[in-house]
Each structure stands twice: as C-alpha cells, then as structure tokens.
Amino acid sequence: MVKTTNSPDVILEVDNLHVSFTTHGGEVKAVRGVSFSLGKGETLAIVGESGCGKSVTARSVTRLLPEQSSKISQGSVRYKGRELTELSEKQLRELRGSEISMIFQDAMTALNPTISIGEQIMEGIIRHQKISRAEARKQATEMLGLVGISNPEMRLKQYLHEFSGGMRQRIMIAIAAVCKPSVLIADEPTTALDVTIQAQIIELFKMLQKKTGVSIIIITHDLGVVANMADRVNVMYAGKVVESGTVDELFYNPQHPYTKGLLASMPRLDTDKSLPLTPIAGTPPDLFAPPQGCAFAARCSYAMEVCGVYQPEQTAVSSGHSVACWLQDPRSQVVFQPSIQRNNMTALG
Ligand SMILES: Nc1ncnc2c1ncn2[C@@H]1O[C@H](COP(=O)(O)OP(=O)(O)O)[C@@H](O)[C@H]1O
Ligand code: SF4
Numbered sequence: 043m044v045k046t047t048n049s050p051d052v053i054l055e056v057d058n059l060h061v062s063f064t065t066h067g068g069e070v071k072a073v074r075g076v077s078f079s080l081g082k083g084e085t086l087a088i089v090g091e092s093g094c095g096k097s098v099t100a101r102s103v104t105r106l107l108p109e110q111s112s113k114i115s116q117g118s119v120r121y122k123g124r125e126l127t128e129l130s131e132k133q134l135r136e137l138r139g140s141e142i143s144m145i146f147q148d149a150m151t152a153l154n155p156t157i158s159i160g161e162q163i164m165e166g167i168i169r170h171q172k173i174s175r176a177e178a179r180k181q182a183t184e185m186l187g188l189v190g191i192s193n194p195e196m197r198l199k200q201y202l203h204e205f206s207g208g209m210r211q212r213i214m215i216a217i218a219a220v221c222k223p224s225v226l227i228a229d230e231p232t233t234a235l236d237v238t239i240q241a242q243i244i245e246l247f248k249m250l251q252k253k254t255g256v257s258i259i260i261i262t263h264d265l266g267v268v269a270n271m272a273d274r275v276n277v278m279y280a281g282k283v284v285e286s287g288t289v290d291e292l293f294y295n296p297q298h299p300y301t302k303g304l305l306a307s308m309p310r311l312d313t314d315k316s317l318p319l320t321p322i323a324g325t326p327p328d329l330f331a332p333p334q335g336c337a338f339a340a341r342c343s344y345a346m347e348v349c350g351v352y353q354p355e356q357t358a359v360s361s362g363h364s365v366a367c368w369l370q371d372p373r374s375q376v377v378f379q380p381s382i383q384r385n386n387m388t389a390l391g
C-alpha cells in the first residue's frame with residue numbers, strides 16, 4: 043500500500059521537489075518534480091545512472107547543498123509533519139545528526155582527518171544532547187563497539203588514516219547513528235569498498251535498523267545491495283522518479299524501459315561477476331535544457347510520437363507500484379487514434 047501523509051507510519055514525505063543550480067553555463071535543472079514517502083523503519087533505495095539527481099534529492103532533505111548556487115524552487119519536504127524547506131540554517135543544524143543523518147561514499151572527504159575520531163563522534167553527542175564529556179565518551183565508545191570496531195576505547199584516540207576503508211565507513215556510520223536519528227540517508231556508502239566489506243556494511247545497516255527502528259534511504263549502484271536491504275525502490279532518470287515500487291515488483295515486474303535497461307546493466311552482489319552487463323545505449327539528456335517530452339525518449343526503443351511531445355505522468359501499475367511511461371498510460375491509446383489525435387494532445391497539455 044502506498045503510504046500517505048495521513049498514515050502515522052510515514053516519517054518523511056517529499057512532494058514535487060524541484061532543485062536547480064545556477065552555473066556559468068546556465069541553470070541546471072537537477073531535480074524536476076520528485077515525490078516519495080519513507081515509512082517508519084522502512085528502507086528505500088534510490089537507483090539510477092550517474093547524474094540523474096540521486097545525491098541532490100538526498101541532500102535537499104536537510105539542505106546540504108551549496109547555499110549560493112542551489113535553489114529549491116518548488117515542492118516540500120515534510121519530516122514528522124514538519125516542513126523542512128522553511129527551516130533556517132540554525133534549525134537545520136539542530137536537525138542534522140539528531141533527527142536525520144547522512145552517510146557519504148568517502149569518509150576521508152566527509153570527515154575531518156586532522157581530528158581524532160573520538161572527538162568527531164563526541165562532538166555530535168555534546169552538540170545535541172548537552173551532556174558531560176565523560177558521558178559523551180562513554181556513548182562514543184559504546185557506539186564504536188556497536189559498529190564493530192574492536193578495542194573502541196583505545197581507537198577513539200586515533201585518526202582516520204589509521205583505519206582501513208571499511209573501518210572508516212563504520213566510523214562514519216557511528217557518527218551518523220550515535221544520536222539515534224530517525225532517518226539515515228546513505229549516499230553510495232559501499233561503492234568504494236570491495237565486495238566482502240560491502241556485505242559487512244550492509245549487515246551493519248540492517249543490524250542498526252533492527253536495533254533502533256531507523257528508516258533508511260540508500261542510494262546505490264548495486265542491485266545486490268537493493269535486493270539485500272531495501273523494501274522499496276525509486277528509479278530516477280534525468281531528475282525524475284520514473285518508476286517506484288517494492289523490490290519484488292521492480293525486479294520481477296519492471297515496467298519502464300529504463301528500469302528494464304538498468305536491471306540488465308547494473309552489477310549485482312549475488313550474480314557471477316564474469317557475466318557481461320548490457321549498458322543502455324546513448325546518454326542521459328542535457329539538464330540545462332531537458333527535453334519537452336519523456337526524457338528517455340532519445341534512448342527508448344518503444345518511443346512513440348506522444349513521448350517526444352508530452353511528459354508521461356505517474357500511472358499506477360498496482361498498489362504501491364507506479365511508472366511514468368506513456369506505454370502504461372491509458373490515454374496514449376486515445377491519442378493514437380489518428381482522427382482524434384490533435385484534440386486529445388491539446389487536452390493532455
Ligand atoms: N553543486 C552543483 N553545481 C552544479 N550542478 C550540480 C551540482 N551538484 C550536482 N549538479 C548537477 O545536478 C545533476 C544531478 O547530480 P547528482 O544528484 O549529483 O547525480 P547522481 O544521481 O549521480 O547523484 C547533475 O547534472 C550534476 O551535474
Ligand atoms: S514514455 Fe515513451 S519514450 Fe518514455 S520510456 Fe515510455 S515509451 Fe519510452
């Protein structure tokens with residue numbers, strides 16, 4: 043069932059989000075009307091080719107975007123019923139870490155290599171909880187132990203470069219999770235790691251979720267990660283969600299030609315790495331001047347005339363599964379009766 047604001051289970055709801063950047067080359071329309079909801083204790087995966095707006099969507103939630111050049115031009119982000127797009131930077135700082143935390147791909151750039159990891163974990167605790175250093179150190183030690191770092195008391199004094207890549211990710215997760223946020227947003231947290239370590243990090247997320255009931259948004263390039271930990275998936279293309287559904291629906295009943303292409307082109311944890319992947323021919327459109335109709339039309343072997351003219355809208359495939367593709371839109375049948383084509387095209391606009 044699709045969860046809505048009325049459902050007490052919904053913790054985060056993004057509605058018709060538009061985000062753009064001002065650059066020397068003009069305005070980049072990075073996110074163009076993204077909507078989704080995240081349930082309590084649920085894991086939502088966001089997948090899609092590089093540049094389709096996954097990170098910008100994720101960063102928009104707590105507005106971790108360049109202040110000068112970015113703009114949320116439209117839409118809303120509601121967390122526990124509270125509108126986040128209207129919060130001041132000070133209010134957002136209070137929210138980040140304590141309510142909604144982010145985990146990034148590369149700990150070396152996301153964290154401070156010149157401050158001991160103990161200080162970095164404790165900093166968040168003290169900022170949000172107003173407790174003594176001794177108590178904060180106790181919590182930091184416990185958290186480091188919980189994320190699987192042995193001898194945590196001693197290791198609190200160390201710096202990032204003294205840890206392996208997998209350990210650094212564990213530390214970033216410890217920092218993100220130590221104040222018990224309700225939402226964790228992980229942006230390709232396992233991309234830079236080898237397969238065994240990736241699997242361990244996924245298990246760590248699952249353990250944390252089981253223990254704390256945290257809701258998770260995970261951005262990933264790996265369908266194995268999706269299969270392993272997500273409940274639902276948003277497939278993004280050119281700044282829009284083109285298909286959304288449960289993991290089973292998306293894997294076994296994909297409807298959008300782009301989703302089908304992705305399934306054939308993305309690596310999986312659980313399949314033979316020697317099997318060839320089939321890349322989707324062509325490249326995503328220019329987000330300075332997105333196409334008038336379906337953004338996938340230039341790469342789609344099913345493209346019809348209507349696809350080049352009108353943007354497809356979300357159509358329900360089944361309960362909780364929707365797709366934005368003219369192939370599934372009942373109106374496209376009408377549009378393609380040549381005698382009434384013109385009138386209906388106008389009506390659709
Ligand atoms: N700070 C920025 N300034 C200008 N353009 C940006 C900025 N960040 C992202 N973009 C553009 O926004 C689009 C979406 O980027 P992003 O969300 O990072 O994609 P991905 O799906 O790979 O995470 C891309 O076209 C990217 O070039
Ligand atoms: S709307 Fe048309 S071009 Fe876009 S994916 Fe569907 S069939 Fe292909």
Ligand SMILES: [Mg+2]
Pocket residue numbers: 096097098229
């Ligand atoms: Mg990204």
